[in-house]
Amino acid sequence: MRLDLQGKAFGPRAVLGPLSLTAGRGQRLAVLGPSGIGKSTLLRIVAGLDHAFAGHLSGDDRVAMVFQEPTLLPWRPALQNITIPTGCDAATAGALMAQVGLAGREAQFPRQLSLGQQRRLALARAFAARPDILLMDEPFASLDPDTADRMIALTAGLLDRSGAGLILVTHDAEEPARLGARPLILSGSPATLGPAPTDAR
Missing domain, CATH: 1.10.260 (434 Repressor (Amino-terminal Domain))
Structure with a gap:
């Protein structure tokens, strides 16, 4: 999967600026940033749920998404x-x-x-759904610490066994390391994607 984004706006408000994102089986990425910066918007574009953007999404990887709420x-x-x-x-x-x-x-x-x-x-x-890439939108938010710990360990184990890649959206700087994911930072206005500082965890 490769996203070459030129920009994403809601009406006159530009939310996301130019950025590129590539992922595949076995690759684990985490997108970090404060609430409201556009992390969920970016993930919805990657998931193919939002087509109203300037740019190009390519690849035939199977994706499955875990939302902030269980949506059962x-x-x-x-x-x-x-x-x-x-x-x-x-x-x-x-x-x-x-x-x-x-x-x-x-x-x-x-x-x-x-x-x-x-x-x-x-x-x-x-x-x-046997995804090539698992997309997760702050899936551990609102869980108590013990439950969140168990969920993170469970997710890591399932990823190991399946070989699926991961794109995780989170505001918790500790989650990427615990899932073996490379952290990226979404920042600015409109937001763009860059490497995390070397001390990010």
């Missing part, structure tokens, strides 16, 4: 929250649920799961 189907049980969006079979979905610690909860509805469990279900759903 509230009227479907957990197992079907994986099988319906991804088209995978029940056995594959069940195996992924076991990998994220949700074995035995296949018939439970999202409202019966804690936020941490919902996040794990969303993570299992993303890997069920």
Whole structure:
């Protein structure tokens, strides 16, 4: 996947300036920056969800996205929250649920799961799509520290086993190192992408 962006604006407000971003299987990148700088906007462009930009997105990599919120189907049980969006079979979905610690909860509805469990279900759903690149938009935000630690370790393990690449959007300077991701900084107005300082973690 390669993005050559000339710019992105919302009406008269230029949000993103010229930048380039390349990722593929096995490559892990993290985009850091303050809230409102345009990190989620950049990720939506990479995901193919936002086409209203100047520039070019190329590549045929399969991508799957984990949003800030779990975005589950509230009227479907957990197992079907994986099988319906991804088209995978029940056995594959069940195996992924076991990998994220949700074995035995296949018939439970999202409202019966804690936020941490919902996040794990969303993570299992993303890997069920067998992505070449996993896109994550502040997926550990609003979790208590212990739950966030478990989610980060779980994500790292799933990435190791699958070989998928990663583009993580975060404001937490410690997350990239814990996921083995190369940190990049989104800054300025309009925002552009540059290397993180050498002491960034």
